[in-house]
Structure formats: structure tokens, C-alpha cells
Amino acid sequence: MKDEITRDERVANLKGMGCSRKRVEDSRFTQGKGNYVDDIKLPGMLHGDFVRSPYAHARVKSINIDAAMALPGVVAVLTAKDLEPLNLHWMPTLAGDKQMVLADGKVLFQGQEVAFVVANDRYIAADAVELVEVDYEELEVIVDPFKSLQSDVVLREDMVAEDGSVPNGAHGPRKHPNHIFTWEAGEEEATNQVIDNAEVVATEEMYYHRTHPCPLETCGSVASMDKVNGKLTLWGTFQAPHVVRTVASLLSGIEEHNIRVVSPDIGGGFGNKVGVYPGYVCSIVASIVTGVPVKWVEDRMENLMSTAFARDYWMKGKISATKDGKITGLHCHVTADHGAFDACADPTKFPAGFMNICTGSYDIPVAYLGVDGVYTNKAPGGVSYRCSFRVTEAVYFIERMIEVLAIELNMDPAELRSINFIKKEQFPYTAALGWEYDSGDYQTAWDKALVAVDYKGLREEQAQRVEDFKAGKTRKVMGIGLSFFTEIVGAGPVKNCDILGMGMFDSCEIRIHPTGSAVARLGTISQGQGHATTFAQILATEIGLSAESITIEEGDTDTAPYGLGTYGSRSTPVAGAAAAMAGRKIRAKAQMIAAYLLEVHDNDVEFDVDRFVVKGSPEQFKTMKEVAYAAYNQAIPGLEPGLEAVSYYDPPNMTYPFGAYVCVMDIDVDTGVPEIRRFYALDDCGTRINPMVIDGQIHGGLTEALAVALGQEIAYDDMGNVKTGTLMDFFLPTAWEVPNYETDFTVTPSPHHPIGAKGVGESPHVGGVPCFSNAVQDAFRPFGNRHTNMPHDHWRIWQTANDLGMHD
Amino acid sequence: MIPAAFEYYRPTDMAGVIALLQEHGDDARVIAGGHSLIPMMKLRMAEVPHLIDLQAIDGLNGIAISDGTITIGAMVTQHEIINSAEMEATAPIMKEAALQIADPQVRYMGTVGGNVANGDPGNDMPGLMQCLNAQFHLVGPDGDRVVDARDFYEAAYMTDREDEEVLTAVSFTAPAGGFAYEKQKRKIGDYATAAAAVQISKEGGKVSAASIAMTNLSDTPVWSEDAGAALVGTACDEAAVKAAVTAMLDDIDPTEDNRGPVAFKRHAASIVLGRAIARAWSRA
Incomplete structure (x- = not known):
């Protein structure tokens, strides 16, 4: 048999790994044909809405629902008293704490859920919310974690014993009623000794402000309890639908096989949709009570005020070095404001996430990290907003400490980084705080970046600008922001990483259809990442069928294999690996079928792009399509019919993507307005599956980094009122605020991942925030700036500028 | 973000509008583009049991320019202002300012009448109208009357308009000389941190007339007569600009909010006005 097309054309037809295949999701999203939670409309469906606390801390003395119940169209008003007999007035958090579903005696943050109104339509529900009368007695409000640890005011009375003592929490001993945990990594004594005896030491305190992931689609759910067959179906904005099913089963007592959880299209998650919210629980309870479907969808203000925030880390650092700039030790302490309940979404053993990646990309011999979690009267959360667990905080910390050390040493910060990089030959490299970095070539990436932007030329231009400013020729200063980051993603090895006891593996199940197309289902769920596009590309390359012929399905727990979901850049490192492994199982069986068809021994055929060929005789082959047909329609001795495979993948290690970013900024010192002149981003995410999707991810992550660095915050006043509860005040950049991004790459594959891929969705955010911040701070460095906190609005x-006397 | 129930009316003549306003008093509001009122209703910060839509009323649309007077119907959108070649030729400051209001989607709907009548100190048109010394045309149960923009604003959301009156048009004499509308904001769609509207006329190398108004720096727009006067007779040199800025600072009264503390706002106001004067002078 002769083929009409060349091998290159066959490779191109696959649309496999490495090709910039257009996203298959976009035709429906760009035409308004997506199917989001709020698009779900079921017959007889009721609508829920919350009565929320206007106070940050108050005793709830009474709740009167009579007027609300009297409003025509109102079906039920649930309070904690109604949930208590079901033991659902509190719920467990992902961090091992518990959280009120509805206010149980007191409220602990503004916007907290107090009562759940269920009505025939959304408007009546909103009207009824206003008719619920709640009698509050205001209590002293604590919004400062340092004051919280000194205060006599007990925020969480449920966390104090009757004799007034403070019992252990989920993460060990607590030293004050408002203290949640102390978590430590590294060797404090040895670190202190090195720092105390060092030639040069730089210390700095920095506040990484509270912000919010703010996905465009807010959180919501539709619960439908079918009392006849005992099945509960729950549609919702879930980044981890299988975890939600298990938690729902444990909470409700409904057996897990009777619960179906569906994540339909999700309009962005960024960590905000990992946790379990009172609205989900209330919609389930309301559906069980009423016997009809109940929808709950929050509005923008509710999303910003009550669902999971990110960051809010007060970080104190000490870094030591030799006079020549070789770093000798690093000490970090964090006071972490977790709000009213500890609802961080971190693997169980890591209450401060992977903050212990804070030695960054540098070979630091000894280090110590201590983190104290604290309760305050703010919304719960502490999720990883477009990053792996607390990695944004860690990278911001080290990238600022490097800049501060450079000032202390009077050294160029680019050079200081070069001196201290972990060297290519040191990988796999075990960092002082314990992580084993899989692979990296930092110096090559750094040099490429510095050459691309003409770093030397930029510094000369900056020096001239300083002269011009001092001479009164300009009112604009120029900043060069640098950052070199190492991410830790792909949680993770089950031996290290679990959430509520569930190991963080992931999964893929493939069915090849007789005519040579396929459906693959995974335990992850896309929120915009483009899984339907990129996972099909991995499979195309692995099994030799075109990506166009492979449907990817996720998010329905009745059909998809169990998985831990999508966050922390884990989809490609874990589920992507599962896809490759399942594909290889398909290929192994297909090879036996091909050998049978070609009448040769199994070992005498080999896989080539889209077919199996007889070794040494390429004109003798069977395509994967032919093999698929035979798998179902031909009796093959010793083989079961069919062509299916499933893989559950427990990664041996995390993956460690890295990158080198440079931002050039001009700042008007009189108005405080920054202009981003240039942003160069080099990313190394290992093997690249779809360069166009990678670019899209980088543009999005950088834009969220710009937002956080330059203005995006959840700010509270002293009374615990949220000052930034709408998109007028909460900074969400538009196309107008966003610069052109230049993207670049190097490729250092992960040695332990089946296809060498490392994950990329969060790198630009992790690396971008310190880069934008460093640009602002670098602009003022020649005028005496050492460190100023974000957001740089x-x-x-x-x-x-004013503090530095630049307006005098 | 779910409004309370309201009755919706769409009368076809102004008498019908006024009758409804008389019947319902301050329980009724007219709606033009709705880009201020509807968000307030959705937040339940404005309760409007009776909402009267003006879009079926004749005579509130269109831009008319004759004998050096420009008349803009209350329902004219910012988008129409931007795209009117005649407007650009006779009062180019209108386009420069309208382009700095919100974003294209809002400008397709947002109207000049709504912008000036709402009394929101963050809106850009009120200050601009004061700079241009515009007249606001009101109609009510007792007939028509005209109020100067400079006399219209009393406090935030409080204006000289009676509950039973409707603002139907704004008019002003085609401005002469150079112009500038300068606005600092945090992002597209934001209200001003500080904004300045400036018109300057030049004769023989000197400022012959100047009008200056500031936006979002008090609970009303601020027309600073003294700031304009400080420029008249000068060559718009550094000392004159400084005098104008100093005079303006005496007239504004900004408050601290998420855009920044008072000291910053006063500094930003100085810079914005200085730049607006420089640009207007360069065009005079």
C-alpha cells in the first residue's frame, strides 16, 4: 500500500502537540452559546437569595421572618435554627476549620450569610430579603491581625474551651483565641546564626494586600433533589466537582452514587471556585425541603465581599550575603490574615500552601519560614488566585528581598540574581526548605531576556533620565522591573498532598469509537484554560488520531473519572499526564491488534504518527483508524473486543516552571500615573502543547498581575466595612490599561512528566506581580526608595514621590 | 443587584410626563439613558416606584446649531456628541470631554441631559457646561424656564430642578479660542480623580477671556471665576498659571475616598488644571 501524503502532512493532520490549534471552545463562547450555571432553567425551579450582615462583628439577637414569609411568592426562609437539626448550620472548610453556613448566634464579617430566602422568582426573593428583620448587637471589630493577637475580644467562641483555654486547631497548638496555627519550615537556629554573622544583611517588612480573584462569572449553584428516586443533582461553579460530590455526600448523608455534580461552562475561576460556599449548601437544603430545584447565583458585590479572597500576608524578611553578593541565608515570618474562618484551599499538610518555595530560584544554603494564621473580622478565604498555593506571595517576597539586598550591596539586581541562581547542573535540586526542583536552566533564560530587552542600554537610559529629572528637564522617572520566578505546580504526589484526606491524583478515561474517533473524560474542569483543545492535542500525538476527532469531556461526575479538579496549574502536570498514560495503554493494545492484522509478531510493528508499520517495511501498515474498526468488529484471538483505557496518575513530584520577566515603566511623579512602555515575558513551561494557548494564558495572567500590582484590592475600613465592593472601585483592567506583551520561551522539559510538560496558566501571574511592582520601585530607587507596598495605584x-521630596 | 418593583411608563408627550410627575411626586423619576439611575436602582440605593421613560417624547433629540448658539436635546447621547462633525467644528471641547466619559458601551446610551440633570459630582458634563456658561432648559407644570449651569448645582444629587420639572435641553454660545478637557482617572469607566475644563481666548498675545471649571473635587462642579480671571490680561506665563491654580485650589473642597487622600487630590487638581491651561493656550 502506498500513501498519498507525506509523513509531515500526516503529522500536521493530527493537530497534535506543538501546534497552535485554534481553541475549539471559542466558537460557542464568542457566539453567546456557552452554558453557564445561570443558564440552567428547570421546571418549577425556585430562587434563593441571602440576607447578609451589614456588620463585621455582631451578636444576632433575633431573626423575624414573618413579614418575609407573608410576601406572596415566598416559599421558605431558612436560618441556622432550621439547619441545625440536619447538622448543616456549620460546614467543614477545606483547611480543617469549620464555617457557619448561616449565622449561628453571631456574625463575623460584613456580608456574612444570615438567612436564605427561597421564592418563586428572583425578584420576589430579593424583595423578601429586605423584609427579614434581624436584631444585631454590635461588637468590637478587629480588622488588624496584629491587634487580633493582642485583643481580649474573642472572635471564634467555638474555638475556645469552656475553661477559657485554647485547644489545638487543625494544624496544632494555638497561642491565643484568635490564633489559628503556627507553621514552620527549615532551621531557625541555623538560619539566625548565619544571618547574625553575615557580612551583609538586608531586612524588610512588606504587606501583600488582600485582593480577590474576581472571575467574570460569579459563584452559583442549582440543586435538584428528586425525592422519587432519591437522587440529588447539583450544577455549580466548581473547580473540583468530584470533591464537591464527596463533601456533599459526607455532609448530607446521601450516598455518593446518588449524587451527581456537574460543572457546566465556567466563566473563570482563578481559585475563587475551589471552596465550598454557604450558597451551595443552602440551595441543596432548600431543594431537599421543597422537593423542587433551587437556584442560587450571587451578584458581583456578594462575590467580592463574601467569597474567597486572596493574599493578605504581612511578611517580614531577613536575607544575608557575602560582600560579593552570594546569598548565605534567608529568614521569613508571615502573619497571615485568614478572616473569620480558615477557609484556605491548601493541601492538608500545608496550611500556608507552598509558601516554603520562598527561597525562589536561588541557591540559598539555609533558610527558615514561620507562618502564623490569625482570625479577623473579614471574609474567609485565602485561596490561590491564579497561582499554586501561596506561590505568588512566596515569589513576591523573594523577588523583593533580592531587590532590597541589591540596594544594600549597591549592586545591579540582575547581576545579583545571576550570582545566586541554582545552576543547571544542580538539578534535581533540593532547596533549603525541602522542595526538590525537577529541572531548570535559569541562567540561559535570564541571559536571553536581558539581551532581548537590551538591559544595559535600559540602565544607561535610566541613568540619563535621573540626570534629566534632577536638572528639571522632565517630570517622568523610569523604572526597570525585573523578576525571575520558579513556580511549584501540579499538586501533587498523593504522599504529600491531599485535600480533606483525598489524594491529589488525577485521571483520564478514553474510549475509541469504531470509526476512529474518540471521547476522553478527565477529572479536571476547564474554566477557560482550553482543555478541550489541548488535551485532545496530547491524545492526538499519543494515539495517532486527529485532535479534531477527539471530544474532551469534563465536569460531570456521573461520566468523568474521579479527579481533584483544576487549580494550582495542576491540569496539565497531573491530568495531562493521565491522558498521556491512558493514550499509551490504548496504543499498547492497538499495537497487538495491528500486528495481528499485519500477520507479524507484536514486536515487529512500531508506532509512527497515525499508524503502526512493520519494522523495516513502511509500506506495510495499519492506520489507527483501521485498528479501531478491527478492535470492535473483528474477532482477535486472545484479545477482548473494544479499545478503551483509563489512567489514574499520581505524579512522582511537582513540576517547576520558571521564567524571566522585564517591565519598563515611565512614571509621572506629579499625577502618580504609570505608563508601561514594554513588557517582556520569557516562560519555560517545559514541553509546549499549544503555543497559542500558552500565549493566551500568559496575556491573561500578566493582566491579572498588572491588576494586583497597580490597584486591585479588597480594602476595609476600621469598622470592617468593605470599601471596594463594586467594579467601580475594585480594579479590573480593560484593554485600555493593558500594554502589549512580548512573549518568549525556552524549553526545559520536566524529567518525570510523561510528556515533559510543566503547566503555565499561573506562571505569568506569579512572575508578573513582582515584575510590575519592581518596576515602580526601581523608578524611585535612584531617589532613595527601598520598599513601598502594593497596590501601586x-x-x-x-x-x-512626595515622601521622597520629589514635589518640593 | 436586583431592583425593587416599579411601574414603567412611556408617555408620548411632555404633558403626559409632567402629569405623572405631579401625580407621584418624588416617587417618580424620569429616565434618559439610565446609566446612572439603573445601577442605583439595582443596588436599591435609589427607590423609584414610578419610572418614566423619555424616549418616546419628541423634541428631546438632536443637536441644533444656529446663529452661534448650540442647543443639545436632553436625549442626545455622548456617542452622538462625539460623532457630530458640526459639534466638533463649533465646540470641539465637547468631543474631547465626551471621549473621556466611561467607555463606548456607556456612551452609546448615556445622554447629555441625564449627565447634567442627575447632579452626580463625578459626572463630566456639569463642569463642562459651567465652563461654557450653558443654560439648562426646564419644563414643568408652570411652563418653561431657563437656569444657568453655574446656578444649577446645590449639593451632591441636589439641583435647582423641581421634582415636577424635566430638563429638556442645554444650550450655549459657541465657544471661542482654545480649549481643553483634561481628566485623570484610575481606569476606563472611572469617574475623575480630578478633571478640568478650560476655554481661553487670545488677543494680541494676551488672554482676553478664560473660563475654568473643575470636576469631582467638591460635592458640586466648581466653576472657578477667580482662576479664569487670574489668566486674563496675562501671556499665560508660568506665574499666571500658578495664580490660576492657586485661585482654583481656594474654590475646590475634595474629600478622601478610594482615589486618594485630600492632599493628593489637590495636587492632582493643580497638575490637571496646569496641563489643561497649557493645552488650551496652545490652541488659542
Whole structure:
């Protein structure tokens, strides 16, 4: 048999790994044909809405629902008293704490859920919310974690014993009623000894402000309890639908096979949709009570005020070095404001996530990290907003400490990084705080970046600008922001990483259809990442069928294999690996079928792009399509019919993507307005599956980094009122605020991943935030700036200039 | 973000509108583009049991320019302002300012009448109208009347308009000389941190007339007569600009909010006005 097309054409037809295949999801999203939770409309469906606390801390003395119940169309008003007999007035958090579903005697943050109104339509529900009368007695409000640890005011009375003592929490001993945990990594004494005796030491305190992932689609759910067959179906904005099913089963007592959880299209997650929210629980309870479907969808203000925030880390650092700039030790302490309940979404053993990646990309011989979690009267959360667990905080910390050390040493910060990089030959490298970095070639990436932007030329230009400013020729200063980051993603090895006891593996199940197309289902769920596009590409390359012929399905727990979901850049490192492994199982069976068809021994055929060929005789082959047909329609001795495979993948290690970013910024010192002149981003995410999707991920992550660095915050006043509860005040950049991004790459495959891929969705956010911040701070460095806290919005930049006497 | 129930009316003549306003008093509001009122209703910060839509009323649309007077119907959108060649030729500051209001989607709906009548100190058109010394045309149960923009604003959301009156048009004499509308904001769609509207006329190398108004720096727009006067007779040199800025600072009264503390806002106001004067002078 002769083929009409060349091998290159066959490779191109597969649309496999490495090709910039257009996203298959986009035709429906760009035409308004997506199917989101709020698009779900079921017959007889009721609508829920919350009565929320206007106070940050208050005793709930009474709740009167009479007027609300009297409103025509209102079906039920649930309070904690109604949930208590079901033991659902509190729920466990992912961090081992518990959280009120509805206010049980007191409220602990503004916007907390107090009562759940269920009505025939959404408007009546909103009207009824206003008719619920709640009598509050205001209590002293604590919004400062340091004051919280000194205060006599007990925020969580449920966390104090009757004799007033403070019992252990989920993560060990607690030293104050408002203290949640102390978590430590590394060797404190040895670190202190090195720092105390060092030639040069730089210390700095920095506040990584509270912000919010703010997905465009807010959180919501539709619960439908079918009382006849005892089945509960729950549609919702879930980044981990299988975990939700298990938690729902444990909470409700409904057996897990009777619960179906579906994540339909999700309009962005960024960590906000990992946790379990009172709205989900209330919609389930309301459906069980009423016997009809109940929908709950929060509005923008509710999303910003009550669902999971990110960051809010007060970080104190000490870094030591020799006079020549070789770093000798690093000490970090964090006071972590977790709000009213510890609802962080971290693997169980890591209450501060992977903050212990804070030695960054540098070969630091000894280090110590201590983190104290604290309760305050703010919304719960502490999720990883477009990053792996607390990695944004860690990278911001080290990338600022490097800049501060450079000032202390009077050294160029790019050079200081070069001196201290972990060297290519040191991989796999075990860091002082315990992580084993899989692979990296930092110096090559760094050099490529510095050459691409003409770093030397930029510094010369900056020096000239400083002269011009001092001479009164300009009112704009110039900053060069650098960052070199190492992410830790792909949680993770089950031996290290679990959530509520569930190991963080992931899964893929493939069915090849007789005519040579396929459906693959995974335990992850896309929220915009483009899984339907990229996972099909991995499979195309692995099994030799075109990506166009492979449907990817996720998010329905009745059909998809169990998985831990999508967050922390884990989809490609874990589920992507499962896909490759399942594909290889398909290929192994297909090879036996091909050998039978070609009448040769199994070992005498080999896989080539889209077919099996007889070794040494390429004109003798069977395509994967032919093999698929035979698998179902031909009796093959010793083989079961069919062509299916499933793989559950427990990764041996995390993956460690890295990158080198440079930002050039001009800042008007009089208005505080920054202009981003240039942003160069080099990413190394190992093997690249779809360069166009990678670019899209990088553009999005950088834009969220710009937002966080330059203005995006959840700010509270002293009374615990949220000051930034709408998109007028909460900074969500538009196309207008976003610069052109230049993307670049190197490729250092992960040695332990089946296809060498490392994950990329979060790298740009992790690396971007310190890069934007460093650009602002670098602009003021020649005028005496050492460190200023984010967000660098106009007035804070202006304040920096003002404090440095630049308006005099 | 779910509004309370309301009755919706779409009368076809102004008498019908006024009758409804008389019947319902301050329980009724007219709606033009709705880009201020509807968000307030959805937040339940404005309760409007009776909402009267003006879009079926004749005579509230269109831009008319004759004998040096520009008349803009209350329902004219910012988008129409931007795209009117005649407007650009006779009062180019209108386009420069309208382009700095919100974003294209809002400008397709947002109207000049709504912008000036709402009394929101963050809106851009009120200050601009004061700079241009515009007249606001009101109609009510007792007939028509005209109020100067400079006399219209009393406090945030409080204006000289009676509950039973409707603002039907704004008019002003085609401005002469150079112009500038300068606005600092945090992002697209934001209200001003500070904004300045400036018109300057030049004769013999000197400022012959100047009008200056500031936005979002008090609970009303601020027309600073003294700031304009400080420029008149000068060559718009550094000292004159400084005098104008100093005079303006005496007239504004900003408050601290998420855009920044008072000291920053006053500094930003100085810078914004200085730049607006420089640009207007360069065009004079």
C-alpha cells in the first residue's frame, strides 16, 4: 500500500502537540452559546437569595421572618435554627476549620450569610430579603491581625474551651483565641546564626494586600433533589466537582452514587471556585425541603465581599550575603490574615500552601519560614488566585528581598540574581526548605531576556533620565522591573498532598469509537484554560488520531473519572499526564491488534504518527483508524473486543516552571500615573502543547498581575466595612490599561512528566506581580526608595514621590 | 443587584410626563439613558416606584446649531456628541470631554441631559457646561424656564430642578479660542480623580477671556471665576498659571475616598488644571 501524503502532512493532520490549534471552545463562547450555571432553567425551579450582615462583628439577637414569609411568592426562609437539626448550620472548610453556613448566634464579617430566602422568582426573593428583620448587637471589630493577637475580644467562641483555654486547631497548638496555627519550615537556629554573622544583611517588612480573584462569572449553584428516586443533582461553579460530590455526600448523608455534580461552562475561576460556599449548601437544603430545584447565583458585590479572597500576608524578611553578593541565608515570618474562618484551599499538610518555595530560584544554603494564621473580622478565604498555593506571595517576597539586598550591596539586581541562581547542573535540586526542583536552566533564560530587552542600554537610559529629572528637564522617572520566578505546580504526589484526606491524583478515561474517533473524560474542569483543545492535542500525538476527532469531556461526575479538579496549574502536570498514560495503554493494545492484522509478531510493528508499520517495511501498515474498526468488529484471538483505557496518575513530584520577566515603566511623579512602555515575558513551561494557548494564558495572567500590582484590592475600613465592593472601585483592567506583551520561551522539559510538560496558566501571574511592582520601585530607587507596598495605584505612587521630596 | 418593583411608563408627550410627575411626586423619576439611575436602582440605593421613560417624547433629540448658539436635546447621547462633525467644528471641547466619559458601551446610551440633570459630582458634563456658561432648559407644570449651569448645582444629587420639572435641553454660545478637557482617572469607566475644563481666548498675545471649571473635587462642579480671571490680561506665563491654580485650589473642597487622600487630590487638581491651561493656550 502506498500513501498519498507525506509523513509531515500526516503529522500536521493530527493537530497534535506543538501546534497552535485554534481553541475549539471559542466558537460557542464568542457566539453567546456557552452554558453557564445561570443558564440552567428547570421546571418549577425556585430562587434563593441571602440576607447578609451589614456588620463585621455582631451578636444576632433575633431573626423575624414573618413579614418575609407573608410576601406572596415566598416559599421558605431558612436560618441556622432550621439547619441545625440536619447538622448543616456549620460546614467543614477545606483547611480543617469549620464555617457557619448561616449565622449561628453571631456574625463575623460584613456580608456574612444570615438567612436564605427561597421564592418563586428572583425578584420576589430579593424583595423578601429586605423584609427579614434581624436584631444585631454590635461588637468590637478587629480588622488588624496584629491587634487580633493582642485583643481580649474573642472572635471564634467555638474555638475556645469552656475553661477559657485554647485547644489545638487543625494544624496544632494555638497561642491565643484568635490564633489559628503556627507553621514552620527549615532551621531557625541555623538560619539566625548565619544571618547574625553575615557580612551583609538586608531586612524588610512588606504587606501583600488582600485582593480577590474576581472571575467574570460569579459563584452559583442549582440543586435538584428528586425525592422519587432519591437522587440529588447539583450544577455549580466548581473547580473540583468530584470533591464537591464527596463533601456533599459526607455532609448530607446521601450516598455518593446518588449524587451527581456537574460543572457546566465556567466563566473563570482563578481559585475563587475551589471552596465550598454557604450558597451551595443552602440551595441543596432548600431543594431537599421543597422537593423542587433551587437556584442560587450571587451578584458581583456578594462575590467580592463574601467569597474567597486572596493574599493578605504581612511578611517580614531577613536575607544575608557575602560582600560579593552570594546569598548565605534567608529568614521569613508571615502573619497571615485568614478572616473569620480558615477557609484556605491548601493541601492538608500545608496550611500556608507552598509558601516554603520562598527561597525562589536561588541557591540559598539555609533558610527558615514561620507562618502564623490569625482570625479577623473579614471574609474567609485565602485561596490561590491564579497561582499554586501561596506561590505568588512566596515569589513576591523573594523577588523583593533580592531587590532590597541589591540596594544594600549597591549592586545591579540582575547581576545579583545571576550570582545566586541554582545552576543547571544542580538539578534535581533540593532547596533549603525541602522542595526538590525537577529541572531548570535559569541562567540561559535570564541571559536571553536581558539581551532581548537590551538591559544595559535600559540602565544607561535610566541613568540619563535621573540626570534629566534632577536638572528639571522632565517630570517622568523610569523604572526597570525585573523578576525571575520558579513556580511549584501540579499538586501533587498523593504522599504529600491531599485535600480533606483525598489524594491529589488525577485521571483520564478514553474510549475509541469504531470509526476512529474518540471521547476522553478527565477529572479536571476547564474554566477557560482550553482543555478541550489541548488535551485532545496530547491524545492526538499519543494515539495517532486527529485532535479534531477527539471530544474532551469534563465536569460531570456521573461520566468523568474521579479527579481533584483544576487549580494550582495542576491540569496539565497531573491530568495531562493521565491522558498521556491512558493514550499509551490504548496504543499498547492497538499495537497487538495491528500486528495481528499485519500477520507479524507484536514486536515487529512500531508506532509512527497515525499508524503502526512493520519494522523495516513502511509500506506495510495499519492506520489507527483501521485498528479501531478491527478492535470492535473483528474477532482477535486472545484479545477482548473494544479499545478503551483509563489512567489514574499520581505524579512522582511537582513540576517547576520558571521564567524571566522585564517591565519598563515611565512614571509621572506629579499625577502618580504609570505608563508601561514594554513588557517582556520569557516562560519555560517545559514541553509546549499549544503555543497559542500558552500565549493566551500568559496575556491573561500578566493582566491579572498588572491588576494586583497597580490597584486591585479588597480594602476595609476600621469598622470592617468593605470599601471596594463594586467594579467601580475594585480594579479590573480593560484593554485600555493593558500594554502589549512580548512573549518568549525556552524549553526545559520536566524529567518525570510523561510528556515533559510543566503547566503555565499561573506562571505569568506569579512572575508578573513582582515584575510590575519592581518596576515602580526601581523608578524611585535612584531617589532613595527601598520598599513601598502594593497596590501601586496613582495616589500611593504619588505618595512615594512626595515622601521622597520629589514635589518640593 | 436586583431592583425593587416599579411601574414603567412611556408617555408620548411632555404633558403626559409632567402629569405623572405631579401625580407621584418624588416617587417618580424620569429616565434618559439610565446609566446612572439603573445601577442605583439595582443596588436599591435609589427607590423609584414610578419610572418614566423619555424616549418616546419628541423634541428631546438632536443637536441644533444656529446663529452661534448650540442647543443639545436632553436625549442626545455622548456617542452622538462625539460623532457630530458640526459639534466638533463649533465646540470641539465637547468631543474631547465626551471621549473621556466611561467607555463606548456607556456612551452609546448615556445622554447629555441625564449627565447634567442627575447632579452626580463625578459626572463630566456639569463642569463642562459651567465652563461654557450653558443654560439648562426646564419644563414643568408652570411652563418653561431657563437656569444657568453655574446656578444649577446645590449639593451632591441636589439641583435647582423641581421634582415636577424635566430638563429638556442645554444650550450655549459657541465657544471661542482654545480649549481643553483634561481628566485623570484610575481606569476606563472611572469617574475623575480630578478633571478640568478650560476655554481661553487670545488677543494680541494676551488672554482676553478664560473660563475654568473643575470636576469631582467638591460635592458640586466648581466653576472657578477667580482662576479664569487670574489668566486674563496675562501671556499665560508660568506665574499666571500658578495664580490660576492657586485661585482654583481656594474654590475646590475634595474629600478622601478610594482615589486618594485630600492632599493628593489637590495636587492632582493643580497638575490637571496646569496641563489643561497649557493645552488650551496652545490652541488659542
